[in-house]
Amino acid sequence: MNHVFRRSSSMHARCLFKGVKKVHPSENSRHFCELSENHEASSWKSMEGLVRCPANYIPLSPISFLQRAAKVYRDRTSVVYGSLKFTWEQTLVRCVKLASGLAQLGISRGDVVATLAPNIPAMQELHFAVPMAGAVICTLNTRHDPSMISVLLQHSKAKIIFVDYQFLHIAQAAFDLLSENKLKPPALVLISEYTPPSPSDPVSNTHDYESLLASGDSKYITKQPNTEFDPISINYTSGTTSQPKGVVYNHRGAYLNALATTSLHGMINTPVYLWTVPMFHCNGWCLIWGLAALGGTNICLRHVSPKEIFDNIALNQVTHMGGAPTVLNMIVNSNDQKLLPHKVEIMTGGAPPPPPILSKIEELGFSVSHLYGLTETYGPGTSCVWKPEWDSLPREERLRFKARQGVEHYCLEEVDVRNSATMESVPADGVTMGEIMFRGNTVMSGYLKDVNATEEAFAGGWFRSGDLAVKHEDGYIEVKDRLKDIVISGGENISTVEVETVLYRHPAVLEAAVVARPDNHWGQTPCAFVKLKDGFEVSSEEMIKFCRYRLPHYMAPRTVIFEDLPKTSTGKIQKFVLREKAKALGSLF
Amino acid sequence: MNHVFRRSSSMHARCLFKGVKKVHPSENSRHFCELSENHEASSWKSMEGLVRCPANYIPLSPISFLQRAAKVYRDRTSVVYGSLKFTWEQTLVRCVKLASGLAQLGISRGDVVATLAPNIPAMQELHFAVPMAGAVICTLNTRHDPSMISVLLQHSKAKIIFVDYQFLHIAQAAFDLLSENKLKPPALVLISEYTPPSPSDPVSNTHDYESLLASGDSKYITKQPNTEFDPISINYTSGTTSQPKGVVYNHRGAYLNALATTSLHGMINTPVYLWTVPMFHCNGWCLIWGLAALGGTNICLRHVSPKEIFDNIALNQVTHMGGAPTVLNMIVNSNDQKLLPHKVEIMTGGAPPPPPILSKIEELGFSVSHLYGLTETYGPGTSCVWKPEWDSLPREERLRFKARQGVEHYCLEEVDVRNSATMESVPADGVTMGEIMFRGNTVMSGYLKDVNATEEAFAGGWFRSGDLAVKHEDGYIEVKDRLKDIVISGGENISTVEVETVLYRHPAVLEAAVVARPDNHWGQTPCAFVKLKDGFEVSSEEMIKFCRYRLPHYMAPRTVIFEDLPKTSTGKIQKFVLREKAKALGSLF
Incomplete structure (x- = not known):
């Protein structure tokens, strides 16, 4: 045991200094000890006087972004959905009450709360409120059919599902399937378009979103994670195999990726983000959390269409948006397209953007960045960081460079292309293919209840993406094919x-x-x-x-x-x- | 013990999956276990399948920024000092060799390496190379006299000191004082203006910087911290009292504050930063590390003067700089002042900037942000985040608002103004004074070898700043005085x-x-x-x-x-x- 950080027991004693008022000991003042595998421990002997205590150690969690936003960006707009708007102060109050409502429904630490909803304000609120109740948010893909929904509800053991009215029939059909299999469906909270609260229906185990929120206590004490490795969300991949896998994110990774993705987007204070990336997908690349860190504004769209995109950019002074190449394609092929009133940064990923589309969308006034990643890397895992010397290249070549997957995302430790069998790094020759592998704090905790799949994914001490790529001379990677x-x-x-x-x-x-x-x-x-x-x-x-x-x-x-x-x-x-x-x-x- | 994360021993077994090649087990694959104080642990039972292993957990360390920069920003300029320039690729190679040179001199994990140098490229390199050798960097204030230097060398037990030629006489006088007290002075590495390497002098225990670097092995394997709580630096406070205290930073805090300070500065990709803040002061507010994270350029100045500032802004397209009100004062009262060719963001701190100075410097084309903090908070602890509605206020009032210390820095958990005795939060009335207190991951590990001072500073579970402030209605704090x-x-x-x-x-x-x-x-x-x-x-x-x-x-x-x-x-x-x-x-x- 080295002398720098003491075992929890003595730390505890250490922190009980004169005058110490314990800060929610069960929540905030938790410590964990490092196992002393340090064979050079003796060299630390001279480092006495250091401690780890609630004053200088707090588990990283994106919940803290909301708490800070409600103070630093109090009166700034947090969310816009048509004519509905909330400030960051209002969002915090609503999330605290919603977390309290969840607790009243019996949700406790480690429970899973599912959602089936499009990009609406409730989705933003649930991304904070569910972890604030100590629970884990599981955002289901709204394109799933009832059969898949029933399988995922069963696998995740979700205790509650929040369902947008548009998808109520899907949820009900999924519930019927569960009942047929003699399984108890979760409680259901219905999200309608914003209206005053209406009473819950205790008999049917169905609640109304605004009523649940209204019933919550605004003095509810938010649960902080016990450790920063506590799960915060589950994202089911439709995956490369037939079995959907539950990718688990933790508070630490979500915190770091939120910082990383906002930075990579070039976001500084109070950006305005238009949601075309589904919030249910990798928790919106962790930007739902990241926007709180910067006091940004979430512009929500129920239906993504070129008209909605262009109208919202103008109306709400959108500065940033994201979108799969499909969205870019939709924009450039639309009759509603117009030149932008101001520059909009658009981050695309999910598949390499075809150069003709890149070219057309830039002509409209969008500035495109390209990222690549997987659900297992919290969304963005690499980004094609632009080099100024590429500006002067012929257009075709420039677009070809932009379509590369690039280099490691900010806050991710390392991406490499390796031989899957030998684990050797492939030469940076632009020709030799290997498997893209990642390691870092923004790699998932594992696949829920699937130890074998987790072990397989992490075999070799790296996360194996299953994607094939080459590595160019400058270290930039380029995806060539899927392994599967x-x-x-x-x-x-x-x-x-x-x-x-x-x-x-x-x-x-x-x-x-x-x-x-x-x-x-x-x-x-x-x-x-x-x-x-x-x-x-x-x-x-x-x-x-x-x-x-x-x-x-x-x-x-x-x-x-x-x-x-x-x-x-x-x-x-x-x-x-x-x-x-x-x-x-x-x-x- | 919960089921989510396993004890280190079983984790170890867990990570030895089929095909696992261990990644420097003594360096990278360290785990620490959370003590299971989780009384609700049973709720996690359903969360099987999750692991912590080298693929998804890496101790946070700013060393990683340099490693990424050398790849992502390979050919971008890392540092400029007169006509001397290095790219990020060159900086990484130089730091690896310097770390290797340190190891050859016998530096091992936990040793302290001191510096006595102005803002020159060697200071940037040492901020990476020393931690890369597993050691702790102790940057001494160049204005100290020999007596103070000898006291600090003795207190820190520094094994090596890197001394810029300009301060060699100070170091030598300090060595004489140590010898008089029958204490062995550390080895000395002399930093001259950049010249080709010259041989070391083994007899006098004196080495030459470039020769030491040249002797290093570019294949040296960088030491990663055993845990992210390992010390990375010691910053002695000159304090307003006579007794200097050794404030210890850890890798985690340095990593987080580097991200936070670049973000708060509004820095995005490849900023150009002019060094007027001493690098020896709070490790340059952690920006030495932060600039690597963004592939920025460090513009070094041996002597800070208004002429040098204005010349460098124009010559090197400086985008950001920092400076105590003294520096602002120096600029506005100089005959060398001119209108800026482009906007420069300047971050000021250390004392509230007097409104008349703020006013004058903004007229020159600087955009001023104001932060407040202490050595104990890694530099910036709060920032006066600007509200758009303040733009339309009368000038006097606007400047008065800008002089407020503001709200918690990005990545700092919480700042509050509390009654020092009762620990109660003061009302947000703009009148009631209390002590400014901080808690968060960017609060120091403690005072080196001064358990009493550490305990006193952290009494109550918060870091007590010793500064008195009021809290305004909007939560912004305003320093009124030092407690004493x-x-x-x-x-x-x-x-x-x-x-x-x-x-x-x-x-x-x-x-x-x-x-x-x-x-x-x-x-x-x-x-x-x-x-x-x-x-x-x-x-x-x-x-x-x-x-x-x-x-x-x-x-x-x-x-x-x-x-x-x-x-x-x-x-x-x-x-x-x-x-x-x-x-x-x-x-x-």
Whole structure:
């Protein structure tokens, strides 16, 4: 044991100095001890006089951003949704009351609270209120079908789900599925468009959002995490395999990534951020928390459309926004597009932005930055940090550079491209492919209740992304392919295995394989190659309909081709052959 | 023990997944366990699958900023000193070699390495190289005399001191004092103006900076801190008292404050920072580290003068600088002043900036922000975050608002004004005085080898600043005085800062300080020490009249003495010396 930091027990005694008033000992004055593996410990002997106590150690948590914002940016606008506006002071009060309401509903430390909602103010509030009640927020993808929602509710053991009225039928259908399986559905809190509070319905275990909030105590004492490694959120990936995985974030990582992402966005005091990135996706790249750190304004949109985007930029003096290439595509192909009244920084990610789109969107007055990451890296993991010398390059080359995934995100320790088997770093030659790997404090805590998947992801002491890339001479990485055969459509990952599983359910299907078909609008769409059983005849329309009944619309194939499937000598379907065929088909529209 | 994070022993086993190659286990894969004081631990049982391992946990350290900068900002300029320039790639190589050189000289984990140097590139390099060798950097104030240097070398047990040629005679005199006391002086590394390396002198235990660096191994493996709470630096406070205290910073606090201070400065990518704040002072408010995080450029000045400031702003496109009010004062009273070619953000702190100076410097094109803090808060602890509604106030009022100390610094948890005895928060009435107190991760680890002083400073679970302030309705604090500087006259507290602000408004006043003079009737009365600008003459009667016109009668000085003011080595006025003088004057009647 070194002399610098004492064991918790003695620390505790240490902190009970004369005159010490203990600050919520169960919440704030927790200490943890470092195991003394320090074989050079003796060198610290001269370092007496140092302590760790509530005055100089507080677990990092994004909750603190809100508390500071309510003071530093008290009267600044926190959120705008149509004509609805709150200040940061109001947002803090609402979040404290909502946390108190959650506690009254029986939510306690470590419980999971789910959401099924678009980018509305309630989503912002829940990102603070749920952790403030000591609980973990699990933001479900609003494109999921009832079956998937029921699976995720069961897996996460969510005790409450907050449901926006637009998705109530999905939640109810999911509840029915749970009941059919003799499982108790969670309590439901309905989020309507903002209206005065109405009473809860105790019989149906259904509550109203504003009423729950109104019932809360504004003097409720916010729960701070016991340690900064306490989980703060669960983000389910549709993943590269058929099994969705619950990616768990902790308070420390959320705090650091919030600081990192705002900085990388070039945000300084009180930015105005237009929400087109789904808040349910990686907790909005942690920007929901980051905007509180800077006293920024959240501009919420229920429906993302070019008209809404351009109207809001002008009306609310938007300074920053984000968006998958799909959103960029939507903007540049829209009839509602106009030149911007002022520069807007737009951060894109999810898939490499196609140069023609980059070019067009910059002509409108947007300044585009490009980032890359995974749910497992809290969203942004690398960013294509721009070099001034690239400004003078020919346009084509400039856009090609911008489409690179780049270098490690601020606050992430290291990204590298390595040989998956040997763990050796690939040469920076722009040619040799390897797997993108990350390590740092903004890498997930693990996959919820899936020790094997966690261990596999972290094997070698790095997080293995499953993405293939090359490393250029300057260290910038460029993604070349997915290790697995994921299809990315409209920014959403589609597991081909999942789609194939559904296809295989059709009585006429003998073999099926799904690959990506390039698409001008969606980036990619799923394209199915199917071999039918002898004597059967099915139309592609019928097959698509069959899939849409069983999958979210976006996951169902847009193209079905009936033919024999190419195979390796060991009988495995050669997807790369099919990918080439799908590519040759060109865009659907 | 909860199930989320396992004890170090099992964690260790956990991380030895299949295929794991251990990453410098003695350096990088250290874990510490949280003591399970969590009485609600059972609620985490469902959270299996989470781990802490080298992939997702790395002790926070500003060393990582340099490593990232060398990749992300590889060819950007790291440092400029006259005609000398290095890129971030070069800076990393130089720091690695210097760290290796330190290791060759026998420096190991926890050793203290001192410096005695102005703002030159070697100071930037040492701020990385010393921690990279596992050691602790102790930056001595260049204005100290040999006697103080010898005391601090002895107290810190520094094994090596890096001395700039300009201060070699001070160091040598300090060494003589140590030898006289039969104490072994540390090894000395001499920093000359940049020249090719020359051989060391083993006999005299003296080395040359560039030679030491050249002898280092560029493949040296950088030591990461064992824990993020490991000390990174010692900053001796010259204090306003006679006893210097060794304030210890840790890697975590340095990392967080570097992020916080760059953000508060409004710095985004690759700022250009002109060093007028001494790097030896609070490690340059942690900006030496912060500039690496953003790939910024350090503009070094051996001598700070208005001419150098204006020349460098133009030549190097300076975007940001800092400076105590003394520096602002120097600028506005200089004949070398000119209108700026572009806006420069200047952050001032150390003392409340007098409104007349603020006004003049803004006319030159500087944009001033005001921060307040102590060595114990890693420099900045609060900042006067500007409110847009203040823009439209009358100038006088606007400047008065800007002189407020403000609200908590980004990444600091909380600042409050409390009754020192009861620890109760004072009302936000702008009138009731209390002591400024801080808590957060950017509060020092403690005073080196002074357990009593540490305990006293942290008594009550907050760091007690010793400064008196009021809290305004909006939560902004305003320093009224040092606890020990306050004048109590006829039972009324008189803020000497307020009286000094009035004195500074007099056109003839260059510097002013107010202290208590004992008084048989009133207990104490305010006594002003004033240094007039060259060529001015004012009588004490006139000065008293000037103050009485602008202050309540009891607050105006009863005595005014015109003379040079005694200063600490950091340029702070030594009020304790003046207090002694005022005491010697005896009672007025």
